[in-house]
Amino acid sequence: xxxxxxxxxxxxxxxxxxxxxxxxxxxxxxxxxxxxxxxxxxxxxxxxxxxxxxxxxxxxxxxxxxxxxxxxxxxxxxxxxxxxxxxxxxxxxxxxxxxxxxxxxxxxxxxxxxxxxxxxxxxxxxxxxxxxxxxxxxxxxxxxxxxxxxxxxxxxxxxxxxxxxxxxxxxxxxxxxxxxxxxxxxxxxxxxxxxxxxxxxxxxxxxxxxxxxxxxxxxxxxxxxxxxxxxxxxxxxxxxxxxxxxxxxxxxxxxxxxxxxxxxxxxxxxxxxxxxxxxxxxxxxxxxxxxxxxxxxxxxxxxxxxxxxxxxxxxxxxxxxxxxxxxxxxxxxxxxxxxxxxxxxxxxxxxxxxxxxxxxxxxxxxxxxxxxxxxxxxxxxxxxxxxxxxxxxxxxxxxxxxxxxxxxxxxxxxxxxxxxxxxxxxxxxxxxxxxxxxxxxxxxxxxxxxxxxx
Amino acid sequence: xxxxxxxxxxxxxxxxxxxxxxxxxxxxxxxxxxxxxxxxxxxxxxxxxxxxxxxxxxxxxxxxxxxxxxxxxxxxxxxxxxxxxxxxxxxxxxxxxxxxxxxxxxxxxxxxxxxxxxxxxxxxxxxxxxxxxxxxxxxxxxxxxxxxxxxxxxxxxxxxxxxxxxxxxxxxxxxxxxxxxxxxxxxxxxxxxxxxxxxxxxxxxxxxxxxxxxxxxxxxxxxxxxxxxxxxxxxxxxxxxxxxxxxxxxxxxxxxxxxxxxxxxxxxxxxxxxxxxxxxxxxxxxxxxxxxxxxxxxxxxxxxxxxxxxxxxxxxxxxxxxxxxxxxxxxxxxxxxxxxxxxxxxxxxxxxxxxxxxxxxxxxxxxxxxxxxxxxxxxxxxxxxxxxxxxxxxxxxxxxxxxxxxxxxxxxxxxxxxxxxxxxxx
Numbered sequence: 001x002x003x004x005x006x007x008x009x010x011x012x013x014x015x016x017x018x019x020x021x022x023x024x025x026x027x028x029x030x031x032x033x034x035x036x037x038x039x040x041x042x043x044x045x046x047x048x049x050x051x052x053x054x055x056x057x058x059x060x061x062x063x064x065x066x067x068x069x070x071x072x073x074x075x076x077x078x079x080x081x082x083x084x085x086x087x088x089x090x091x092x093x094x095x096x097x098x099x100x101x102x103x104x105x106x107x108x109x110x111x112x113x114x115x116x117x118x119x120x121x122x123x124x125x126x127x128x129x130x131x132x133x134x135x136x137x138x139x140x141x142x143x144x145x146x147x148x149x150x151x152x153x154x155x156x157x158x159x160x161x162x163x164x165x166x167x168x169x170x171x172x173x174x175x176x177x178x179x180x181x182x183x184x185x186x187x188x189x190x191x192x193x194x195x196x197x198x199x200x201x202x203x204x205x206x207x208x209x210x211x212x213x214x215x216x217x218x219x220x221x222x223x224x225x226x227x228x229x230x231x232x233x234x235x236x237x238x239x240x241x242x243x244x245x246x247x248x249x250x251x252x253x254x255x256x257x258x259x260x261x262x263x264x265x266x267x268x269x270x271x272x273x274x275x276x277x278x279x280x281x282x283x284x285x286x287x288x289x290x291x292x293x294x295x296x297x298x299x300x301x302x303x304x305x306x307x308x309x310x311x312x313x314x315x316x317x318x319x320x321x322x323x324x325x326x327x328x329x330x331x332x333x334x335x336x337x338x339x340x341x342x343x344x345x346x347x348x349x350x351x352x353x354x355x356x357x358x359x360x361x362x363x364x365x366x367x368x369x370x371x372x373x374x375x376x377x378x379x380x381x382x383x384x385x386x387x388x389x390x391x392x393x394x395x396x397x398x399x400x401x402x403x404x405x406x407x408x409x410x411x412x413x414x415x416x417x418x419x420x421x422x423x424x425x426x427x428x429x430x431x432x433x434x435x436x437x438x439x440x441x442x443x444x445x446x447x448x449x450x451x452x453x454x
Numbered sequence: 455x456x457x458x459x460x461x462x463x464x465x466x467x468x469x470x471x472x473x474x475x476x477x478x479x480x481x482x483x484x485x486x487x488x489x490x491x492x493x494x495x496x497x498x499x500x501x502x503x504x505x506x507x508x509x510x511x512x513x514x515x516x517x518x519x520x521x522x523x524x525x526x527x528x529x530x531x532x533x534x535x536x537x538x539x540x541x542x543x544x545x546x547x548x549x550x551x552x553x554x555x556x557x558x559x560x561x562x563x564x565x566x567x568x569x570x571x572x573x574x575x576x577x578x579x580x581x582x583x584x585x586x587x588x589x590x591x592x593x594x595x596x597x598x599x600x601x602x603x604x605x606x607x608x609x610x611x612x613x614x615x616x617x618x619x620x621x622x623x624x625x626x627x628x629x630x631x632x633x634x635x636x637x638x639x640x641x642x643x644x645x646x647x648x649x650x651x652x653x654x655x656x657x658x659x660x661x662x663x664x665x666x667x668x669x670x671x672x673x674x675x676x677x678x679x680x681x682x683x684x685x686x687x688x689x690x691x692x693x694x695x696x697x698x699x700x701x702x703x704x705x706x707x708x709x710x711x712x713x714x715x716x717x718x719x720x721x722x723x724x725x726x727x728x729x730x731x732x733x734x735x736x737x738x739x740x741x742x743x744x745x746x747x748x749x750x751x752x753x754x755x756x757x758x759x760x761x762x763x764x765x766x767x768x769x770x771x772x773x774x775x776x777x778x779x780x781x782x783x784x785x786x787x788x789x790x791x792x793x794x795x796x797x798x799x800x801x802x803x804x805x806x807x808x809x810x811x812x813x814x815x816x817x818x819x820x821x822x823x824x825x826x827x828x829x830x831x832x833x834x835x836x837x838x839x840x841x842x843x844x845x846x847x848x849x850x851x852x853x854x855x856x857x858x859x860x861x862x863x864x865x866x867x868x869x870x871x872x873x874x875x876x877x878x879x880x
Contacts, residue, residue, distance in 0.1 A: 087705075091653075093646035094561055099657060100649040104713070107705050109765075128649075136649060148708050148735075231668060235660045237653060238562065427764070434767040438752070 023060045024411055026390070029068035032397070034075055034359060034366050035381040043073065045388040048410035053382055066392075071405060074362065074397050075381050076122025076389030077343050078369040080300040081253075081280050081333035084112035084340065085126055085141060085152070092131030095169070095191060095202045098161060099237035101137035102126045106149040112337040113152070117143040117415045119341030120391040120404045123154060123379055125369070127280070128162040130255040133169045133193070133202040135162035137241055138253065140373055142389070142409050158374045160277070161241050163203065164255035165265060167311050170194050200264055207272045210242035217243075251277035251374065253300075257311040259287040266295045278372045280333070282323075283315035289326035298329040298372040303349040305339075320364060321354020331369035348398040361398060387411075476500045477866060478513045479847065482522020487529035487822040487836030490814060497527055499843040502866035507837045520847075525860060528852060529821035529836045530595025530844025532612075534744045534788035534828075535698065535724050538585040538597040539613050539623065540578045559643020563657040567644055571690030573608030575599045576627040579620040590615045591871040592796035593852070593859040595844040596625065598828050600632040600698070605651055606658065606687065607632040609694055612830045614844065616864040625842065626830040630722065631694035652713060659717045662688045695829060696720040698744070703769075704732040711739040722827055724790065728769055729776035733783035742827045743785060745819070746792035747802035749773050777819060778810030788824035804853045813853065 024045040031039045031053060041055035044063075052058075059065070083089050087105040091097035106126070116124065122143055128136035138160035141152045172190035193199050216233045223230045244250035256262050256279050266288075269276050278298040279285060283306055285292060285299045292299060301323070306315035316322075324330045332347055334340035347361045356364075370380025378387045388411035395402040407415035477499040484495035486507060496511040497504065505514075513519055560567035578601060580586075589597060595615055601608030610629045617623040635651045645651045668682040697717075699710040702725035714721030724744040729736065736743055750770045752762070780787045794802055807816050825835025834842040845863040850856070862869045 088647040088649040091645060091647045091650040093559070093642075093644040093650065097644075097650065097653075099563070099653040100645075100647070101653065102649070104652040104709070105647075105649045106709075109703075109705055136653075149705065150708075150712070231671060232664070234664050237657050237660065431764050431767065434764075434771055435762075438767065438770060442752075 022411075023063035024066065024388070025057060025059050025063050026066045026068055026073060026392075028070055029073040029392070030070065030396075031382055032072060032074040032358075032362060033382040034362050035383060037359065043382065043388075043390070045408075045411040048388055048412065050382060050384050050386050050388050052384060066406065068392055072393045072396055072402070073382070074120075074344075074391050074393065075366045075386075076379065076391055076407065076409065077120045077365045078331075078373070078375075078380060079116070079121050079124040079334050079340055079343060079365070080278065080331045080369040080372050081335045082116075082124040082126055082337075082340060083129065083335070084116060084124070084337050085110040090129035090131040091136055092129070093191075095132045095193065096134040096206045096238060097128075097132055097136050098134050098206075098239070098241045099136075100128065102128060102139045103137065103149075103153070106139060106141070106152065108144075108147060108149050108152045112340070113143050114145045114415070115337065116340045117145055117407050118404055118417075118420070120344060120393070120397070120407060121340055122389040122391070122407060122409050123370075123373075123375065124340070125160065125253070125373055127160075127253060130162070130164035130168045131171075132191075133164060133199050134206055134242070135164055137161050137250075140375065143407075143414065144409055145414050154373075154375060154378075156378075158249070158251055159241075159244070160251040160253055160373070161245060162253050162255065162280075163265075165199055165261040166196065166255075166257050167309060168255070169199055170196060196261055196264070199261070200268060203265075203268060204272065206242060207246070207274070210239045210246060211272075213239040214243045214246065245274050246272075248275060253278045253280050255280045257281055257283050258314075259284040262288050263291060266291055266297070269295065277374075278331075281312075281335075283312050283319060285328070286316060286319045286322040289323045289328050292323065293327040298331065298368070299323050300331045300333045300369065300372060302335070303332050303346040304353070317349065317353035320350045321356050324350075324354075324356065324360065324364075329368055329371055330364060331372055332364045333369070344393070344397040344402060345400045348400070351398070358398060476505075476514055476517040477520070477843075477863070477868065478517040479520045479522045479525065479527055479845075480513055482520075482847075483526040484837060485526070485528045485814065485817045486838065487818055488838060495527070496522075497837055497845065499845075499863065499866045502843055504837055504839055504841050504843050506839055520861070522847075524849055526848050526850060526852065527837070528593075528817055528846040528848070530834070530862070530864065531593050531820045531846050532788070532824040532835065533589065533594055533597040533791045534819075534824035535610075535790035535792075536589075536597035536599045537602055537793075538589050538594075538615065538791075539580065539583055539599045540575060540601065541580045541583045541585075560645075562644050563654050563661070565644070566658075566685075566687040567654070568604040568638070569606040569658075569687045570601065570604055570608050571606040571631060571688075571694070572686045573601045573690070574611060574628055575601060575609060575613070576611035576620060576624040579611070579613060579623055581617050581620060581623055586615050589791075589796045590862050590864070590869055591859070592799060593846045593848065593862060593871075594796065594799075595846060595862055595864045596824075596834065597791075598629060598824060600630075602632055602634065605634060605645075605654060606691065607634060609690065610698070610828070612825070612828055612834070614842070614864050616867060616869065622865075625834055626828070628693055628695070629828045629830070630696040630698055631691065632698050633700070635700055655713070656717070658687065658691060659719065661685075662691045666692055696722055698722050698724055701725050701743075702727050702746075704728045704735065707732045707743075708735055711735065711741050714741065715739075726776060726787070727773040729785075729787070730772040730779045733779045733785055736780065736785045737783050742823075743780065743787045744790045744824075744827070745776055745780075745787050745806075747789050747799055748792040748794050749802060749805060774805040775809040777806040777815070781811060781815040786823055786827060787819055788827055789819050790824075800853055800857075801855070807853055813851070816853065 026043040042057040044052040044057040086102050087107045091100040127138045140154040140157035144152045172194050276297040278300050280300050282299045304317040306312045320330050343365045347365045350356045350361045367380035370376040390408045392406040393402040405417050479497045481494045484492040498506040598612050600610035612626040613623045645654045665688045697719050701707040701710045701723040726743045726745040822835040825831035843866040847861040848857050859871045
């Protein structure tokens, strides 16, 4: 992925004035609320929140007005599985890397943020990769292009952690012939585990260790409460997040493919007393949808992307619809900076394959991922009290002809198609001017170096 | 130009490193480093320290006098972050015997990977290292030298670039901890990513605080308590008064500022080429910046048809304006050599001056600021009475191509850079 390439238009895009604390009315809109059906009317935004949704809202004096011109407004799209905006994805050296976190390496200047925004995405779950059984901590971000790393964090979102099962995590390292050539670690130090059985063992051992750690701290706190003077235990950044999972303070997102490994994790969770918030990819989820629903886990899957490796073979495009009908909370995700820009049409595929309704399809990329990330009180539908994260499409967003016109986050316009197009010429000119200047300087330097005595 | 007095002759005979006598530079343009330039100023040096500086200063009778009419006197230049004085390994480490088991890769923070925090630059110095003479010949009198290999590479020292023994060169030891975030690549164990490196740094400081508390409790009453295990990695970390963190891009500056705040450690950032877009962030944090004099350039062997990112073009254009932008914003910064050959450094500073930095601020960033950032401004860094007599004396404006370094004075001892070799140009 080329994440350093900046498009001409994005860089100089000037944000419209900060809209917080200012009233905004979106008029003349076909409003797809997702949770409350469709309504042709107006939205009043106050202090970055949706205040009123009605056929006619009271327009306060001095309010900014956006005329949607009869176009469609939907809630900002939410991607439950993304790896953009981060300068490291995998800490693959160890099988339990829960001490690492995406928040430490967020890159708010990754152009993929702007591109996702241009595709109507306003929120994404930035996950650690799937290189190891217990990966790293995740961050939920909003696509507030132009803000710093702290500014893009979805404030108040419950923290998450990535787990992974199957082929990726049982890869032990490079083959001996490769290591001999590259001079890296010899085969004797290959990573454990090498099988799916081993993956289960790694996760169980980690949680048993975490429980011990949890007990140690409890003992310490009890002693302190009794007035005893004792040394605090050492804080362990690896075990802390696992204790948080056990205490339901951190959401667990587990990468998985096959039905057998899915059942393994569900049973392990029941045994050790933790909850799986979402199963990610979960391409064979349709085979064990009842069990997934019984555990209360959500499923975040692809619309029709499979067969890229052996464990992704037995997949069907009906997966999302079948799991949904069996009572699983389902979302569609991208796992890709490119696919991320058109999640609306990914949702539409669930109507073709599985016969979901428009609202059910839209829910797969809005309210359902919001619930999976436990931010549904703030995002995922157009309802009073929620953040004004809104997308204006020129056509119905489930049409593949639909283009994003404007994207608002917290009532602030972060993407405007017209502004973007208008800026392109100026940016191209600036680019050319810089290139010309630097070429000229290079020539002069060469001349200067020739003149200087050696 | 130089009038030899009786005392002067004696000084001239003294070998470097012995206690020097009295020296006066009279009627020169003087940049004291802590204020505006003085025209026709006099600087008096006695016993290796600056005795007096100013316009109305009398030349002591016992002084060896240098006529400064054609000279400009600067505070001795300081490389704000350096490897000068520590020899680069020239002998390759012998390959391990084929059958010997290699050390297993680190499995986590407790294995203390890539850590040599207990190493002190002052213990690694080689006074006769080539880099010392080369730097001195280019007008440098001091370097804040660090071991640089590893995540916790080791502790720096402020060194005078002259002396016979390492002990004579050390102006201040253990000035700070050099931290780098480079990853060795896969297959070498934890940490294998930037994320892992940062997590490791966090865990080390948590462990260090825990260790310090445990040691204190043990010290207060050892009986009945299990002794804490000695941990040299944590000893080194606890000894360091500040940490040096890499940050070239704005994103990295924000990241490292947040990290140091989380660690509750005094930090200095190094790199800084996107400082021109991050002055406000730096100002708000109060964290100083060491600016690399290796300005970004297009790689010589880069594909001419490759379309470069606009950001890369903008950084190349703006990097040298960083010092001017920081000075305007009131952010403390100093320059460092970053591997640029010593004779090229003045030209690199000139680029920053061309981009708007005042000469006074440039001088300060080459002297007093480095001393302040690394905590030895009480003894060096500017031409003030009582400070170490480190001076850089040129026959004109230091930042002009034609200007030559006439003398370098370190600890009151005068060095004349060797005249550049005149080679016949073909």
